[in-house]
Amino acid sequence: xxxxxxxxxxxxxxxxxxxxxxxxxxxxxxxxxxxxxxxxxxxxxxxxxxxxxxxxxxxxxxxxxxxxxxxxxxxxxxxxxxxxxxxxxxxxxxx
Amino acid sequence: xxxxxxxxxxxxxxxxxxxxxxxxxxxxxxxxxxxxxxxxxxxxxxxxxxxxxxxxxxxxxxxxxxxxxxxxxxxxxxxxxxxxxxxxxxxxxxxxxxxxxxxxxxxxxxxxxxxxxxxxxxxxxxxxxxxxxxxxxxxxxxxxxxxxxxxxxxxxxxxxxxxxxxxxxxxxxxxxxxxxxxxxxxxxxxxxxxxxxxxxxxxxxxxxxxxxxxxxxxxxxxxxxxxxxxxxxxxxxxxxxxxxxxxxxxxxxxxxxxxxxxxxxxxxxxxxxxxxxxxxxxxxxxxxxxxxxxxxxxxxxxxxxxxxxxxxxxxxxxxxxxxxxxxxxxxxxxxxxxxxxxxxxxxxxxxxxxxxxxxxxxxxxxxxxxxxxxxxxxxxxxxxxxxxxxxxxxxxxxxxxxxxxxxxxxxxxxxxxxxxxxxxxxxxxxxxxxxxxxxxxxxxxxxxxxxxxxxxxxxxxxxxxxxxxxxxxxxxxxxxxxxxxxxx
Numbered sequence: 001x002x003x004x005x006x007x008x009x010x011x012x013x014x015x016x017x018x019x020x021x022x023x024x025x026x027x028x029x030x031x032x033x034x035x036x037x038x039x040x041x042x043x044x045x046x047x048x049x050x051x052x053x054x055x056x057x058x059x060x061x062x063x064x065x066x067x068x069x070x071x072x073x074x075x076x077x078x079x080x081x082x083x084x085x086x087x088x089x090x091x092x093x094x095x
Numbered sequence: 096x097x098x099x100x101x102x103x104x105x106x107x108x109x110x111x112x113x114x115x116x117x118x119x120x121x122x123x124x125x126x127x128x129x130x131x132x133x134x135x136x137x138x139x140x141x142x143x144x145x146x147x148x149x150x151x152x153x154x155x156x157x158x159x160x161x162x163x164x165x166x167x168x169x170x171x172x173x174x175x176x177x178x179x180x181x182x183x184x185x186x187x188x189x190x191x192x193x194x195x196x197x198x199x200x201x202x203x204x205x206x207x208x209x210x211x212x213x214x215x216x217x218x219x220x221x222x223x224x225x226x227x228x229x230x231x232x233x234x235x236x237x238x239x240x241x242x243x244x245x246x247x248x249x250x251x252x253x254x255x256x257x258x259x260x261x262x263x264x265x266x267x268x269x270x271x272x273x274x275x276x277x278x279x280x281x282x283x284x285x286x287x288x289x290x291x292x293x294x295x296x297x298x299x300x301x302x303x304x305x306x307x308x309x310x311x312x313x314x315x316x317x318x319x320x321x322x323x324x325x326x327x328x329x330x331x332x333x334x335x336x337x338x339x340x341x342x343x344x345x346x347x348x349x350x351x352x353x354x355x356x357x358x359x360x361x362x363x364x365x366x367x368x369x370x371x372x373x374x375x376x377x378x379x380x381x382x383x384x385x386x387x388x389x390x391x392x393x394x395x396x397x398x399x400x401x402x403x404x405x406x407x408x409x410x411x412x413x414x415x416x417x418x419x420x421x422x423x424x425x426x427x428x429x430x431x432x433x434x435x436x437x438x439x440x441x442x443x444x445x446x447x448x449x450x451x452x453x454x455x456x457x458x459x460x461x462x463x464x465x466x467x468x469x470x471x472x473x474x475x476x477x478x479x480x481x482x483x484x485x486x487x488x489x490x491x492x493x494x495x496x497x498x499x500x501x502x503x504x505x506x507x508x509x510x511x512x513x514x515x516x517x518x519x520x521x522x523x524x525x526x527x528x529x530x531x532x533x534x535x536x537x538x539x540x541x542x543x544x545x546x547x548x549x550x551x552x553x554x555x556x557x558x559x560x561x562x563x564x565x566x567x568x569x570x571x572x573x574x575x576x577x578x579x580x581x582x583x
Binding site for chain 2: 003007008011012013014015016017018019020027030031033034035037038039040041042044046049050051052053054055056058060061063072075076078079080081082088090091092093
């Protein structure tokens, strides 16, 4: 499956990564190369093979619904780029 | 004192031949004097090291020492350390000081081990050469024109250069074993879920596993004893009880069945490396082990399967880096979209961006079945290959890498060539098995690593086999000339 420049622009947008315009071409080539290698998978016979998400086929463990964490808001806010009155600041979203 | 193994340091501390402060000063001095050559550490906090060492000496004097009390250990800069910068080799986390410890850091702290410093790594553990780090490449102590391997290259180089007696690493596709091989040290990637991932910056959550790197299998066992075990804070942590990994080290290898996968000795393997591996296998035979040819028919597919699954998981894991709660944020964002996209453009390096984009593509509508689901099906076939092998043999052996360390820059412009470096290690992560690398010779002065692979939770068996090999050989005792202050 060849990948085109406009598809790279689309997935970069989905991944929220800005790509400089002059980088789109070279990046498309690189990713096309990787996807070309990945296409070897298509030759494998995987009929009736169950997909494996966990190497031990473990299932999600649940814990009892008890409060185990302390409130550490100040510690977490101290490492944030911008905070005010206990809130994380981002550029205005709603005018 | 800098050339001692962890086991020797423990004995010396116990017998009061030296103090933890003395050991710690020795390594701090060596780091200050020599690490400008290797660039193996990102962060070293001398005051904190000496304070921990003094506390350890008090604990030893009080007769309350745990096995690793007073032993300095370097940690890959992927493990969160409370109050100490944890960069993951990325500009994104250059300013990140975690407010908590990773579980393994907490366990080492409880033992009274010393955090000697944080070591260099490929950015977000994505690389096989340590060249993708925001802090510049780490250099191989055996020849500083060579890469140390990756992604735990700083840990491997620091131990090889005797700047630390032992270190931690993480291994998602070979990142403990390959740098251990390239730097001539011993390292083990435990079974998936054996060591807690809590506080270890996530790359690919179904593959990531932490493990120790040191001179000897015995030292790895000592560290693994502290690291392994169930962690209720990691939902993928195994509830299988951890063992005393030192207990079985002395067992003889008489009758051990060692499988040699045909696919690991094919044309892709450097001829001189193959000869070293074959010589090492003869030593196992001399100790009474049986060598048996086995097949891993899907092993060639481990690279394409890995390079779908790992990027897919990375793309979701790394979506958390948004410039809002911690880490890098771009200057003067015009709006929220600009904040996200420019923060991530600036914060991530090229290889990380490529993997996020490949992963986003593989998971996107219309491609999920062709890429992600297909890769997960192939993953099961790869795991089944190993399960079938372990019906016939106790361990699998082969080379860790297709050849010895390569030159800095030799593959950094060619991701596909770099990915091929991990041909013998990736499948072990896909199957969730324990694997280790141990020194088994050299080619033109460059170390060669022998890989041992075991069934799930057979870490003790691998460490036993490696320890017995190291009782009869001295490859693990070789040290690079540059680390003795000699010109390489």
